[in-house]
Amino acid sequence: MALGNGTCYKPMKATSNGVFQGDTPLDFALPLAILQICLVVALTRALAFVLRPMRQPRVIAEIVGGILLGPSALGRNHEYLNTLFPVKSLTVLDTLANLGLLFFLFLVGLELDPKALKRTGKKAFAIAMAGIGLPFIMGIGTSVVLRGTISKGVSGPPFLVFMGVALSITAFPVLARILAELKLLTTDVGRMAMSAAAVNDIAAWILLALAIALSGTGSPLVSLWVLLCGAGFVIACVVILPRVFAMMAQRCPDGEPVDEIYVCATLCCVLAAGFVTDTIGIHALFGAFVVGILVPKEGAFAGALVEKVEDLVSGLFLPLYFVSSGLKTNVATIHGAQSWGLLVLVIVTACFGKIVGTVVVSLLCKMPFQEALAIGFLMNTKGLVELIVLNIGRDRKVLNEETFSILVLMAIFTTFITTPIVMAVYKPAKRESKTEYKHRTFERQDPSDQFRLLACFHSSRNIPGLINLIEASRGTEKRQGLCVYALHLMELSERPSAILMVHKARKNGLPFWNKIQQSDSSNQVVVAFEAFRQLSRVVIRPMTAISAIHGMHEDICESADRKRAAMIILPFHKHQRVDGTLETTRIEFRSVNRRVLERATCSVAILVDRGFGGSTHVAASNVSSSITMLFFGGKDDREALAYGARMAEHPGISLTVMRYVAGQNSSGEISTVDLNDGPDSSRISDGEYLAEFRKRIREDGSIKYEEKVVNNPVETAESIRGFSKCNLFLVGRSPEGPVAACLSAKIECSELGSVGNFLTSPEFVTSASVLVVQQYSTEKRLTPRHSTMSSGKVAELPVGEMEEGKMEV
Secondary structure (H helix, E strand, O other): OOOOOOOOOOOOOOOOHHHHHOOOOHHHHHHHHHHHHHHHHHHHHHHHHHHHHHOOOHHHHHHHHHHHHOOOHHHOOHHHHHOOOOOHHHHHHHHHHHHHHHHHHHHHHHHHHHHHHHOOHHHHHHHHHHHHHHHHHHHHHHHHOOOOOOOOOHHHHHHHHHHHHHHEEEOOOHHHHHHHHOOOOOHHHHHHHHHHHHHHHHHHHHHHHHHHHOOOOOOOHHHHHHHHHHHHHHHHHHHHHHHHHHHHHHOOOOOOOOOOHHHHHHHHHHHHHHHHHHHHHHOHHHHHHHHHHHHHOOOOOOOOHHHHHHHHHHHHHHHHHHHHHHHHHHHHHHOOHHHHHHHHHHHHHHHHHHHHHHHHHHHHOOHHHHHHHHHHHHHOOOHHHHHHHHHHHHHOOOOOHHHHHHHHHHHHHHHHOOHHHHHHHHOHHOOOOOOOOOOOOOOOOOOOEEEEEEEOOOOOOHHHHHHHHHHHOOOOOOOOOOEEEEEEEEEOOOOOHHHHHHHHHOOOOOOOOOOOOOOOOOOOHHHHHHHHHHHOOOEEEEEEEOOOOOOOOOHHHHHHHOOOOEEEEOOOOEEEEOOOEEEEEOHHHHHHHHHHHHHHOOOOEEEEOOOOOOOOOHHHHHHOOOEEEEEEOHHHHHHHHHHHHHHHOOOOOOEEEEEEEEOOOOOOOOOOOOOOOOOOHHHEEEEEHHHHHHHHHHOOOOEEEEEEEOOHHHHHHHHOOOOOOOOOEEEEOOOOOOHHHHHOOOOOHHHHHHHHHHHHHOOOOOOOEEEEEEEEOOOOOOOOOOOOOOOOOOOOOOOHHHHHEEEEO
16 A cells, blocks of 8 residues: 555555454554544543533544644654554544544534525625635735745645635534533524524535635646536535435324435435545535535434434544544644744634624624624634645645644634633623512412413423423413413533534424424424413413533523513422332432522422323313322422412312421420521411411312321321322422421432422322422521522523414413
């Protein structure tokens, strides 16, 4: 095998016979490739973990990891380089890397919606053109300086175009990831930046095709033929492929698994398109990208393709491209004042052209200066596409080693500074004054006012119980009704399908790019809420929060404050198994719930769902549920009682209120001393509230009130077990008084309180769900020794569009 330097190497065999037969595994292609993949993945994931506190996108860690493995750092040790990355293995490495990149570019195209580009506003289009035009011109100017210094002898026109493209690119997937991390996806800044970046991305690929065509070694006529054949290929794909894919999508009904033959046919089509474009002389990546764009985005077909391809490609094969690029990057070639000065020049030129061009046009479009500046820095984001451009230029000998290294460092620097600078210059949370509203609890003087709930859910598993709880909370028709904000909590993962995640945020309940089809039947969330709104008078406004687990509570609390919610309903972090026991869904959800309880500025309830109302939504006329409210005393119990009283207004619900009082002959296990150090006014308030409550229920046959005098915890537990056949227990999180304090000696989940822990313990056998309520209080809650605490930027639609698409009857 002859490489570019003229040296001949013996081709590597695929597999070895093993060390016991005298073979060294690293001398064979397969075991060496396995070791390379493991090393690259381990290093890049470790770097991503280190950079996570700085909120850097994973592409930074992958580029830096590739450079560290190359001659710039570890590769200075020639023994290491010749052992793990010998020259004879680079062909296999590059082939695997480009194969992974081929399918990754197919995914990138799959995440771009051409219909959305047609509806790009004039502002976004103008910003995109400014973000391309000025840096492209400045890149050409910079190329003149580089040709006179470190890039002497390179071909003029291709070098000019490559430099212009390298400085004008905006990394669309990386930008989406940064916007999601900063919780700016659906702010004005986020929407404008995403729209402009999508246009920029398409324009960059067109310019790159031009640069590749010009970089050929033949006559100008050859370059013309390359461009014409490339255009013909695109036209043929646009005419033929959408019809083929539409036929496949029609044969893949929603809710059913996609037939394997269609997935296989599509992937073969990607490979065939790559072969055609490589034969033309553009690059195999173009064919894959075009095919991805033409796949229909509606229905289950596109999602199935992403699910089957993404993890393998992005997790294993794509990192090889970064190490392949890192092996070509040698920072040591940048030496001397001239080279470092040129690096500074390239960085300044890239930032100045992109930022100034974007800011000036944004200001001309009458955008605020802070937003214009934020968009300027966001549009300056580089990423994988930048690396592709540079590698193609390096392979075609348009960029020499030193110029290549300078441009790679420029890409790292511009992307690295994006997040901290945008956080510094654009702070929408600080520009908005804190929302002031009085109805932050259910316990209020005028219960006829409209109640606002923020109902949160993680997956479709939470929806049946949540919808049946909302149905039970409707109240009487004489009132102003119930307004529910259904908040879908989506974790911001490290998977690169950031754009698909944005689509979900914008289409979940309220379509953003496709307003003709107002319900996506493949989305179980939309189907469930659509069915519910048709059967009820409740106003439902779906929302989506996309954030990392550690910041999810901020989204919940800020959404509740902005929507003036009286209560937040959270799903418990455990779900019921078939045998009736509770199994942890994800332990991280518990920390989210606990942080919301600590920081929410309204009441909070946690629903332990054991199938409340069944596995589907029950129509109002068929509702028949019994609810038991266990009252021990304190503001949390009063809040739970107020909520229960509203539920009892539903004609299909009966409420039993059981108040527990310590007896005069109580044993030492129940002390008559108040363990919660609560003020006497709290106990007085309990009496006054209960007296008022009993007056109201005299005319309501659906509410039953009882008092039970208990002398020890055993009597209390036996009394509660008598209600185990009800459908729902309603309790306060931090009940006051001696009875509740001694009910449970062991607190497994502090967010449920002592009574909630008893009701969810294995010793208490029941099929009833449990709703644990905490009333909002300005006082700081403490955690007693044998009881519970007594004390972003949601990716949602603009207000105008939310009002347009709200679900109400």
